[in-house]
Amino acid sequence: MIESSANLSSAEKRELLAKLLRDKVNRDNQKYPLSYTQKSLWYLYQSDTLSAAYNIAFSARILSPVDVLALRNASQKLVDRHAILRTTYSLESGEPLQVVQDNHQVSFDEIDHSGLTSEQINQQVIESYSRPFDLENGPVFRISLFTKSAQDHILLIVVHHIAYDGWSHWLLLNELKSFYLSEGENTPMSLPQLSHQYSDYVQWQNNMLREPEGKELSQYWQQQLAGDLPVLNLPTDHPRPTLMRYEGGSHLFDFSAEQFLHLKELAQREGVTLYTLLVAAFQVFLYRYTDQKDILIGTPTLGRNQIEFSETVGNFVNPIVIHGSIEAHLSFQDLLTKVRITVLNALEHQDYPFPLLVERLHPERDSSRSPVFQVLFNYLKPQNVGEVTSLLIPNKKPVQVEWANLKLESFHLVQQVGQFDLDLEIFETQNSLVGVFNYKTDLFDASTISRMSENFQTLLASIVANPQQNISALPLTS
Numbered sequence: 001m002i003e004s005s006a007n008l009s010s011a012e013k014r015e016l017l018a019k020l021l022r023d024k025v026n027r028d029n030q031k032y033p034l035s036y037t038q039k040s041l042w043y044l045y046q047s048d049t050l051s052a053a054y055n056i057a058f059s060a061r062i063l064s065p066v067d068v069l070a071l072r073n074a075s076q077k078l079v080d081r082h083a084i085l086r087t088t089y090s091l092e093s094g095e096p097l098q099v100v101q102d103n104h105q106v107s108f109d110e111i112d113h114s115g116l117t118s119e120q121i122n123q124q125v126i127e128s129y130s131r132p133f134d135l136e137n138g139p140v141f142r143i144s145l146f147t148k149s150a151q152d153h154i155l156l157i158v159v160h161h162i163a164y165d166g167w168s169h170w171l172l173l174n175e176l177k178s179f180y181l182s183e184g185e186n187t188p189m190s191l192p193q194l195s196h197q198y199s200d201y202v203q204w205q206n207n208m209l210r211e212p213e214g215k216e217l218s219q220y221w222q223q224q225l226a227g228d229l230p231v232l233n234l235p236t237d238h239p240r241p242t243l244m245r246y247e248g249g250s251h252l253f254d255f256s257a258e259q260f261l262h263l264k265e266l267a268q269r270e271g272v273t274l275y276t277l278l279v280a281a282f283q284v285f286l287y288r289y290t291d292q293k294d295i296l297i298g299t300p301t302l303g304r305n306q307i308e309f310s311e312t313v314g315n316f317v318n319p320i321v322i323h324g325s326i327e328a329h330l331s332f333q334d335l336l337t338k339v340r341i342t343v344l345n346a347l348e349h350q351d352y353p354f355p356l357l358v359e360r361l362h363p364e365r366d367s368s369r370s371p372v373f374q375v376l377f378n379y380l381k382p383q384n385v386g387e388v389t390s391l392l393i394p395n396k397k398p399v400q401v402e403w404a405n406l407k408l409e410s411f412h413l414v415q416q417v418g419q420f421d422l423d424l425e426i427f428e429t430q431n432s433l434v435g436v437f438n439y440k441t442d443l444f445d446a447s448t449i450s451r452m453s454e455n456f457q458t459l460l461a462s463i464v465a466n467p468q469q470n471i472s473a474l475p476l477t478s
Contacts, residue, residue, distance in 0.1 A: 030100035036353035054161035074179035107142035198314030217352035248418025
């Protein structure tokens, strides 16, 4: 380096030396740029540091004795293993950076609630879940154990979305089980060393965007979403606030095993996935509610097409946009054929970061709405992480499982936030479907959302009964 810089001017040498020093500091402190999804969450955090809109939680009741020390040590091992769980965020020269802390004590709280009623404990669990994170100082990952008696606890794990996604949920629960068993039995247990951390994904993403693949992805999405983007105007119960807020609620509804079977059979006959069938049905549902023919629906993808990141904890999820063009004279069967092509093309181009797409599209900004799309459809088929899988699916009745020598029971946290006007989640279980409508309480009453869920299920039944019927004639009410 000294020889190659011999012909540089004094100013150029000073700049080179400064760069080398900056690079050394970044290596020593493990500083990395953010992914595009992280950047969008960072700026949202900066606009409202007290918001809990992007807190992700797992909660369960434990109806057996807990080895608290083993659970604490197991939690520490998760933090030691995954750099993203001991990362903080800061601005340097106007650019956000993630800073990996070498030594970071896990945030683990044991709270004695032996003198409180179940209602009081539940309220404190909700308050703990809703507590905002300090991304600049950390932690971004915390575990709380609320204890009413030796045989009655509530376990709460909360992580900020900047460091976490649904796939990470399943990874961490699986590893927590292994570490807890090892600690409790005092037997050595080591998982295979991680070959990649989240910072490696960020580097991969930036490299991909500079290559021809990134340019082709950009061109595809800008063509798909060219021109003035339609705004979905669902009929609301209340006037839309000037500024978008995140107060939300949720409504849970079940499908019968017979409904699930009929939908699967229809999807098979039409040569589509159940996901594609339900996306098409949701398009019809929104068309019938708004009478709008041009509809944009956001739908999240895993963002883990690269197998090397399959065991990496972090926020990989990336939404794609399903652009629907509805024509009243079409049968549902005809529409489904169009949606299938749209979905396949969108999934082929899913690696382009949605926040960067928003930046490139320059959509007309409305402080009361999310950009590009205002409704989300999410189809979830939880990964098999053993017994605890059933606890990840919303259920009206408590579900009990044996997990890591613990007796767990489902503990459903009431939805507190609404990131979009309307968000439909469909969970696939072994022999049925479970639906959840999440919504903004600023816009909708609970009774309206309850009617919506009934209308959606009636629509699905009409589609199954007669997929050749015109979409404008499919009944929404019984």
